[in-house]
Amino acid sequence: MEPDLFTAAAEDRQSKDPASSPLAVRMRPRTLDEVVGQQHLLRPGAPLRRLVGEGEGGPAGPSSVILWGPPGTGKTTLAYVVSQATNKRFTELSAITAGVKEVRAVIDxxxxxxxxxxxxxxxFLDEIHRFSKAQQDSLLPAVENRWVTLIAATTENPYFSVISPLLSRSLLLTLEPLTDEGLRDLLRRAVADERGLGGAVSLTADAENHLLRIAGGDARRALTALEAGAGSAISQGEEEITLRALEEAVDRAAVTYDRDGDQHYDVASALIKSIRGSDVDAALHYLARMIxxxxxxxxxxxxxxxxxSEDIGMADPTALQTAVAAAQAVALIGFPEARIALGQAVIALALAPKSNAAYLAIDAALxxxxxxxxxxVPPYLxxxxxxxxxxxxxxxxxxxPHDVPGGIAAQQYAPDAVHGKRYYEPTRYGTEARYADVAERVRARLRGDPPPRPPERAPSRPPAEERPERSGGEAAGEEGSAV
Incomplete structure (x- = not known):
């Protein structure tokens, strides 16, 4: 039988000291039931269950799957579990280092x-979004003819990074960041399991909570930090991993911040109030604490x-566009890169002119x-x-209105009960100053007020023949001043 390089390498590692492998590798699930999180993909009858042959009758599942999710959510793990459960050869390529030549060799x-x-x-093709169109095209024959079961992983939106022919032939599965509950179960399992730390040390509650904070939903990051903390504790003869030992091991201080408690709301409130107060540096500080x-x-x-909208509004209408663009960037790229988009948005909002006129206007109308x-409603409307x-x-x-000069018809739009009410009271800050002038002119036209008279100009200089005669001295003086 042709040798399987992946399996051979794995068996070689296992034949030696298993403890030499990273904790994240040792704790890699062997079955779908050991996978933490992603329950929406692991329910009975779900595509991943069918892919490993579970369920009654029918095909084993799709021949091509694209796993989309942030780092540490189990993309590689799921591919490995599928290969193990189906007893298939497992070949792994990274789009960072592999090219068309390597893809063709695997297919052959x-x-x-x-x-x-x-x-x-x-x-298993990791980072498929890094493949060019031609490189992704080279996968199509293998997918169409089912020569391989392709499981591709990406951290970027596949609708923008994967070619349409491959995307249409694949089942797209979205992975979510692990919840605190899922990560907590994983950490406790790693501490107790013989494949992990085997109970050599325990983990204090404070240290466990710090691991959850710095993990950011990333199982690999959580296990790596746990391993570092365990190594530090064991080397010092300690039987538990304390918060202080963990901070020293991962070189990352614990931030006093409870995502479900007062700190969550206090820091979020301080961020918004710093933006409202135009203190860009304080706003960035609170943003950094939250991140x-x-x-x-x-x-x-x-x-x-x-x-x-609440604090800037019409003083700079582009502020909302900036904030929405940052939210879209967060959805598309995730952390850590999303911190840049959020930082840019905070800077733009903090330095923008401020107005709460739009906020007050809608609340007054409500x-x-x-x-x-x-x-x-008036009958004619x-x-x-x-x-x-x-x-x-x-x-x-x-x-x-389009039939009226100026495009504004003098007619009543509001019901009688609120006719003449002024909800929008613009400020004179930033762009809103221009809208304030426009609002006044429009309201006057709606009331039927006559348009304001244009400002009087100074009379122009009369022609020479209409000018009064001047004495020679006056003429000489004017002539001299002209020089």
């Missing part, structure tokens, strides 16, 4: 193993979008509506696109 090997030995191959504590970047992005100040509307007087007498 898979065809020989299938034809000569009846052994199917799982090809370092493992705060959900989507929560930060949502707060920035609210701040852009207050009147809730107080019962609504009233019927009502819908006239139905039979009988004309008899009811609906849409009759409506002045079409």
């Amino acid at each position: 090997g898979a065809r020989r193993a299938s034809g000569g030995y009846g052994k199917e191959t799982v090809l 370092e504590a493992g705060e959900d970047p989507r929560f930060i992005a949502r707060r920035l979008m609210i701040s852009a 207050a009147d509506v809730r107080a019962g100040l609504a009233g019927p 009502r819908d006239g696109h139905y039979k009988g509307a004309q008899k009811l007087g609906h849409a009759q007498g409506y002045v079409y």
Whole structure:
């Protein structure tokens, strides 16, 4: 039988001291039931279950799967479990180092193993988004002909980074960051399991919580930090991993921040109030505290979008666009790169001119509506696109603004109950100063006020023949001043 390099390497490692392998490798799940998190992909009858042959009847599952999710969510692990559960050859390539030549070699090997030995191959391709279009094209024949079971992993949105022909032939599965509960179970299992630390040390509650914060939903990061803390504790003859020992081992101080407690709301409030107060440095400090504590970047992005409308509004209408763009960047790229987009948004919002006029305007309008100040819609504004509307007087007498010079018709739009109410009171800050002038001119036109008279100009110099005669001295003086 053709040798399987991956299996041979794994067996060689296992034949030696298993403890020499990193803790994250030793704790890698061997079955789908040992996988932490991703329950939406592991329920009975789900694609991954079918891929390993579980379930009654039917095909084993798709021949190509794309796993999309942030680092440390189990993409490599799931591919390995699939190969183990189905007893298939497992070949791993990284798009960072591999090219078309390596892909073709794997495909040729898979065809020989299938034809000569009846052994199917799982090809795990990590970082597929780094492959060029031509490199991704080279995978298509193997996928179409089922020469390999392709499991590709990416941390970037595959709709932007994977070619359409390959995407249409693949099942796209989205992996979510691990929850604190899932990571906690994993850490405790690693401490007690013989494959892990085997109970050599224990983990204090403070140290465990710090591991959850610095992991950021990444199982690999959590296990790596746990291993470092355990090594430090054991080397000092300690029987438990304390918070202080862990901080020293991973060189990362614990941030006083509880994502479900007061600190969560206090720091978030301080961030928004620093932006409102235009203190860009304080705002960046609080943003850094939230990031370092493992705060959900989507929560930060949502707060920035609210701040852009509530505290900046029409003083800089582009602030909301900036905040929304940052939120989209967070969704597309995730941490750690998303910190840059969030930082840019915080800087832009903190330094923008401020106005809460839009916030006050909508709240004032809502207050009147809730107080019962609504009233019927004026008949000429009502819908006239139905039979009988004309008899009811609906849409009759409506002045079409586009038919009026200036595009503003002098007519009443609001119900009588709130006619003349001014909800929007613009400030004179930033861009809103221009909107304040526009709002005044528009309101005057709606009331039917005559347009303001243009400012009077100074009379122009009369022609020479109409000028009064001057004495020679005056003329000489004017002539001299001109020189």
